[in-house]
Amino acid sequence: MLLRGVLLAMQALQLAGAVDLPAGSCAFEENTCGFDSVLAFLPWILNEEGHYIYVDTSFAKQGEKAVLLSSDLQAEEWSCLRLVYQITTSSGSPSDTSRLNLYVRFEDESFDRLLWSAKEPSDSWLIASLDLQNSSKKFKLLVEGVLGQGSTASIALFEIKMTTGYCIECDFEENHLCGYVNRWNPNVNWFVGGGNIRKSPSILPQDHTFKSELGHYMYVDSVYVKHFQEVAQLISPKTTAPMSGCLSFYYQLQQGNDNSFSLYTRDAAGLYEEIWKMDQPGNAAWNLAEVEFSAPYPMEVIFEVAFNGPKGGYVALDDISFSPVHCQNQTDLPFSAMEASCNFEEDLCNFYQDKEGPGWTRVKVKPNMYRAGDHTSGVGYYLLANTKFTSQPGYIGRLYGPSLPGNLQYCLRFYYAIYGFLKMSDTLAVYIFEENHVVQEKIWSVLESPRGVWMQAEITFKKPMPTKVVFMSLCKSFWDCGLVALDDITIELGSCSSPERLPPAPGECTFEQDECAFTQERRNRSSWHRRRGETPTSYTGPKGDHTTGVGYYMYIEASHMVYGQKAQLLSWPLRGVTGKQCLTFFYHMYGAGTGLLSVYLKREGESEESLLWRRRGEQSISWLRALIEYSCERQHQVIFEAIRGLSIRSDIAIDDIKFQAGPCAEMEDLTQQSSGYSEDLNEIEF
Numbered sequence: 001m002l003l004r005g006v007l008l009a010m011q012a013l014q015l016a017g018a019v020d021l022p023a024g025s026c027a028f029e030e031n032t033c034g035f036d037s038v039l040a041f042l043p044w045i046l047n048e049e050g051h052y053i054y055v056d057t058s059f060a061k062q063g064e065k066a067v068l069l070s071s072d073l074q075a076e077e078w079s080c081l082r083l084v085y086q087i088t089t090s091s092g093s094p095s096d097t098s099r100l101n102l103y104v105r106f107e108d109e110s111f112d113r114l115l116w117s118a119k120e121p122s123d124s125w126l127i128a129s130l131d132l133q134n135s136s137k138k139f140k141l142l143v144e145g146v147l148g149q150g151s152t153a154s155i156a157l158f159e160i161k162m163t164t165g166y167c168i169e170c171d172f173e174e175n176h177l178c179g180y181v182n183r184w185n186p187n188v189n190w191f192v193g194g195g196n197i198r199k200s201p202s203i204l205p206q207d208h209t210f211k212s213e214l215g216h217y218m219y220v221d222s223v224y225v226k227h228f229q230e231v232a233q234l235i236s237p238k239t240t241a242p243m244s245g246c247l248s249f250y251y252q253l254q255q256g257n258d259n260s261f262s263l264y265t266r267d268a269a270g271l272y273e274e275i276w277k278m279d280q281p282g283n284a285a286w287n288l289a290e291v292e293f294s295a296p297y298p299m300e301v302i303f304e305v306a307f308n309g310p311k312g313g314y315v316a317l318d319d320i321s322f323s324p325v326h327c328q329n330q331t332d333l334p335f336s337a338m339e340a341s342c343n344f345e346e347d348l349c350n351f352y353q354d355k356e357g358p359g360w361t362r363v364k365v366k367p368n369m370y371r372a373g374d375h376t377s378g379v380g381y382y383l384l385a386n387t388k389f390t391s392q393p394g395y396i397g398r399l400y401g402p403s404l405p406g407n408l409q410y411c412l413r414f415y416y417a418i419y420g421f422l423k424m425s426d427t428l429a430v431y432i433f434e435e436n437h438v439v440q441e442k443i444w445s446v447l448e449s450p451r452g453v454w455m456q457a458e459i460t461f462k463k464p465m466p467t468k469v470v471f472m473s474l475c476k477s478f479w480d481c482g483l484v485a486l487d488d489i490t491i492e493l494g495s496c497s498s499p500e501r502l503p504p505a506p507g508e509c510t511f512e513q514d515e516c517a518f519t520q521e522r523r524n525r526s527s528w529h530r531r532r533g534e535t536p537t538s539y540t541g542p543k544g545d546h547t548t549g550v551g552y553y554m555y556i557e558a559s560h561m562v563y564g565q566k567a568q569l570l571s572w573p574l575r576g577v578t579g580k581q582c583l584t585f586f587y588h589m590y591g592a593g594t595g596l597l598s599v600y601l602k603r604e605g606e607s608e609e610s611l612l613w614r615r616r617g618e619q620s621i622s623w624l625r626a627l628i629e630y631s632c633e634r635q636h637q638v639i640f641e642a643i644r645g646l647s648i649r650s651d652i653a654i655d656d657i658k659f660q661a662g663p664c665a666e667m668e669d670l671t672q673q674s675s676g677y678s679e680d681l682n683e684i685e686f
Contacts, residue, residue: 024073024081024141024162028053034071035143035160042066044145044157055145056154062096066155068143072107073162078324079132080167081141084158084176089121090150097121098148098155102130107138109661110574110581111507116240119148125158129167129179129237166322167237168247168301171209172216179237180218188307190234193219193316208250208286208318215318220305222259222312229308234317236301238268242493246327247293247301249320250286253278254313261315263291264302267409269495271462272302286318290327296335296408297494335405340469340491343376344383350402351489359397360385360473360486367622375415375454375487375546378586378624382487385428385473399486401469403435409462411496412469414489415454415549416446420482424448428484431470432463440470454487454623455549458496506572507659511545511552517572518554525560528569528642540591541651546623556642558593558650569640573604574659576634582664583612583628583638585657589619593647597640597654599628604635612638617645623655627664 026033029050037043044053044066055066087098099119103112116130141162145155159176170178172192182190194207194216207215220232251261263276276291293301305315342349344362353359360383367373374382385396404410412430421427429445449455469491473484509516511530520527532552535541537559545553556567587597596616600609613628638659642652 021161022163024070024160026160027051028157028159032068035068035141038067038069040067044068052156052158054154054156055147057147057151060147062147062149062153065144065146067145068157069105070141072138072140074136074138075132075162076134076136077164078134078166079162079164080169081130081132081160081162082167082176082179083116083128083130083143083160084125085118085128086125086154086156086158087118087121088123088152088154088156089148090152096149098153099146100155100157101144101146102128103142103144104132105140105142106135106661108577108579109507110577111572111659112142114506127176127179127181127237129240131167131239131241131243132162133241166243168239168243168320168322170236170320172207172218172318173209177218181235183233183235185230185232187230188220188222188225188232188305190218190220190232190303190305190317193217204314205252205286205316208252217316217318218303219314219316221314222307225307225312229306231304231306234303235266236320238298238300239295240298242296243322243324244294244296244326245322245324246290247320247322248288248290248327249303250288250318251278252284252286252316254284254315258307258309258311259313259315260306260308262304262306263289264304265293265295266300266302267494268298269409273407292327293322296337335408335493337410337491337493340402340404341489343488344374344381345376352400354398354400360399360471367620369621370419370452371483372417372452372454372485373620373622373624375623376625378620378622382485385484385486396473396475396484399471400433401489401491404467404469404491406463406465406467409460409494411458411460411492411494412489413456413458413492413496414471415456415487417452417454417485418446418449418482419452419485422480423476424451426474426476427482428486429472429474430457430459431472432461433468433470434463435466435468450543450549453544453549454485454546455544456547460496509657510547511554511655512547515554519570519572521568521570525557526565526567526644527556528554528567528640529557530554535651535653537591537648537651540594540649542588542590542623542653546586546588546655553588553653553655554640555588555651555653556644558591558595558644558652559648561644563644563646564595566641566643569654570602571638571659574632574636574638576632576636577661578633579661580629580631580663582660582662583630583658584625584660584664585640586623586625586655587615587619588623588653588655589615589617590621591618591645591647591649591651593645593650594618594652595645595650596643597652598643599626600639600641601630601632602637602639603632609639629664 026035042055042060042064044055046053085100087100089097097119102116104115105112116128147153170180193204195214206212207217209215218234261278262274264272264274266272303317339350342351362381363384364381365371374380416428418424418427425447426445430443432441432443443461444459471486475481515530530552534543545551589597594617599613601612602609612630640654644650
């Protein structure tokens with residue numbers, strides 16, 4: 001078992017004496033240290049003998065939740081938050097298990113952000129480590145326990161600790177060893193050394209931290225090895241925020257040439273990369289090692305020792321630390337994925353073309369039956385490869401992205417739309433070019449998709465050498481040419497489908513999985529409906545959703561309603577905060593009989609709703625973006641109301657709703673656009 005070695009060690013170590021815990025921390029010995037149960041939910045119960053708090057099904061039902069809320073906290077320096085917890089369930093492993101969630105509530109946001117979630121049951125205490133990036137904003141932590149099936153389901157919290165520094169750092173003096181775990185091996189393992197523990201026949205060193213027998217460190221000893229070629233692995237907690245800099249640690253080896261000591265990184269897909277290896281044993285004292293370390297996406301560090309002969313001796317490890325400054329004053333800046341992204345609103349960003357053929361043109365068009373607006377806002381710019389006017393078949397043009405460093409995993413996302421081709425296969429393809437442009441590899445090409453609909457494509461790739469992404473539009477013959485549109489290219493570090501990715505914040509909803517936390521007072525044929533693809537009535541409604549082109553959106557079906565009938569979609573309750581809030585969403589109002597789409601704000605304790613935004617009649621055949629800026633210091637809800645128009649060609653749809661703290665950043669730019677779009681710029685205070 002992965003945790004067995006270290007969890008046994010935890011039990012062997014004594015807790016330090018009563019000390020003042022940092023803000024945001026609690027050992028739950030006598031009280032909850034300023035963490036309070038939220039009265040609207042189940043209470044967390046402090047164990048009579050101390051040591052932990054819990055909630056279980058002995059006094060609650062499945063699906064009920066208990067919420068623990070901290071006092072105001074601040075993390076102006078990078079901090080590490082650790083939770084020691086346990087989830088238990090009845091035998092038989094029910095499908096609906098209990099869940100423990102951790103949220104952060106920033107003072108200027110009306111919703112909570114999910115930081116971490118766990119549902120795996122365990123018969124022992126587990127440790128979760130979370131990196132909190134420095135921020136000047138005040139925040140609260142929310143710990144939410146949701147009970148699952150079973151008569152003995154329970155969730156317990158042993159400790160919360162928030163300390164300055166990085167979760168990857170450790171001096172091995174605390175009982176939970178900073179979340180480092182030994183990968184259990186029957187033949188060779190990492191053990192806790194020091195603290196007067198003298199179980200090994202080898203003469204082990206004093207620790208590096210205190211330079212005394214009372215301090216602790218980790219070690220591997222060859223006297224326990226039963227088979228050579230076996231490895232012992234000490235695995236760090238997984239990074240949860242991008243970091244880059246210098247990783248340092250102290251190590252000591254008993255003289256001998258039959259051991260191998262290496263340092264690896266391992267990503268969420270399980271891919272290993274060696275970043276350091278001991279070349280020479282060094283002296284008998286503690287040796288300092290410094291390693292360039294970059295974790296742009298979730299990653300573990302693994303200290304690995306292998307013994308290849310009888311003279312292996314021991315390897316000891318202590319005082320792992322990290323600095324965001326590069327080792328030996330290196331000044332290389334970490335790669336910014338933003339440099340390889342573009343929405344083409346201002347220019348081509350860092351993309352460029354070769355000089356062959358008419359290539360790609362940056363265009364802005366008025367949406368019509370034959371041409372949609374751009375994907376970003378519905379009225380902006382995108383790239384168009386106009387193959388209809390080419391003089392010869394073949395490649396129309398190559399669009400090159402900026403250089404991407406090698407040996408990193410990338411997620412490429414972009415939107416494309418195809419018009420006019422009889423055969424769509426390979427009309428648009430994506431290639432990876434090495435820097436010298438000698439080697440090329442096709443990583444994606446269009447096969448078949450709805451015509452005239454913005455479709456999302458996403459590709460995960462990783463290459464050892466620096467590469468460039470290249471978009472190619474292909475016209476196979478003079479008689480079968482069409483238009484290829486491209487917009488909103490983004491590059492992110494990590495896998496597109498990484499299991500580490502958390503669901504969207506409560507402030508965001510794409511309707512891909514469900515209706516999020518939106519509700520309706522009445523549900524019938526005239527309500528808002530969740531749908532994908534075209535709406536049933538011709539010449540009204542979207543052809544596809546805005547998120548991916550083949551996903552879900554919310555809409556009203558006008559043929560089920562009568563003129564003037566309305567449907568309301570209510571947001572979850574949003575906290576009142578000081579300062580401006582920005583609401584963005586996409587709406588689709590196409591059809592000769594289109595009615596009215598309004599957004600209202602409903603404050604707690606008031607029966608009247610206040611109008612924030614409104615559109616009347618047909619607007620566009622494309623999805624359009626709306627931005628609403630408002631202020632409200634009371635708890636409130638936002639209501640989307642659609643009213644059916646004169647005819648059945650009155651379907652109205654919405655998608656990709658997002659609440660953000662602070663003013664709408666794009667409002668200044670948008671005021672300079674056409675007056676037809678300036679209606680979106682609403683700023684209302686209550």
